[in-house]
Amino acid sequence: MQIAESDDCRFLRLEGVRNARDLGGYRTHDGRTVRWGQVYRTGALGEATARDIETLQARGIRFVCDLRSGPERVAAPDHWLDGAGIASWGQPAGEVVGDSHALLKACLVSAAQTRSVLTEAYRQMPYVQTAALSAVFNHLARGDTPLLFHCSAGKDRSGGAAALLLLALGVPREMVIEDYLLSQLEFEALRQDFLLNPRHAAAHHDPARAWLPLIESDPRYIEALLDAVFGCDRSIEDYMAAELGISGERLDALRDRLLEP
DSSP states (O other), X not given: OOOOHHHHTTBOOOXXXXXOEEOTTOBOTTSOEEOTTSEEEESOOTTOOHHHHHHHHHTTOOEEEEOSOHHHHHHSOOTTTTTTTOEEEXXXXXXXXXXXXXXXXXXXXXXXXXXXXXXXHHHHHHHHSHHHHHHHHHHHHTXXXXXXXXXXXXXSHHHHHHHHHHHHHTOOHHHHHHHHHGGGGGHHHHHHHHHHOGGGGGGGGXXXXXXXXXXXXXXHHHHHHHHHHSGGGOOHHHHHHHHHXXXXXXXXXXXXXXXXX
């Protein structure tokens, strides 16, 4: 996959943080544009270098939402945020929904099985990750911006959150999918990071590499999430109200904050 010139400016060239991107610049159905410098998505922040931290501070990051499971967060905490004066939200230590260690255990049979497992995980994501998604949307609506949200690779849970946010702002579905697919550019770096994570030791005992599709940004994954949200002709507004508790008034406030003419 080649990066388009129009997308090059959205990547943050960080040293110890993967898949860091600005969600600004996308055009909406009504002709407005998502503001630059307000919402960022990344992979885990625990290995951020001093230069990375300086870069993020220069971007004015005020709030971080950590979408990882409790065990992932405890194993690799965002230890530098407090010292940098950045407020944060994270899952409780006992919250295991979406945990990468548990997901890997189900993905050591075959590549086809792994794709099936991950497709189903995406289908369930809008309904089992509601606490994390609600945190992102509510903090954005409250004006805790610039805000950064992240998971481990910045691909799956962050990809789902980014997709729902862009859809809520009125970005066309095809552009939402293109944003998700940009994570494929990070494939090799994410693969190496995955293998270096002690919680993923089981991958080293899988010579067939059946787990490898876990690292892919397959359009079928994000399509499964979108189809799950919009089934039975439900709108993004319906989903936000019913599943995340975001009223129409709060969604309007979110759009006013994050969109410009």
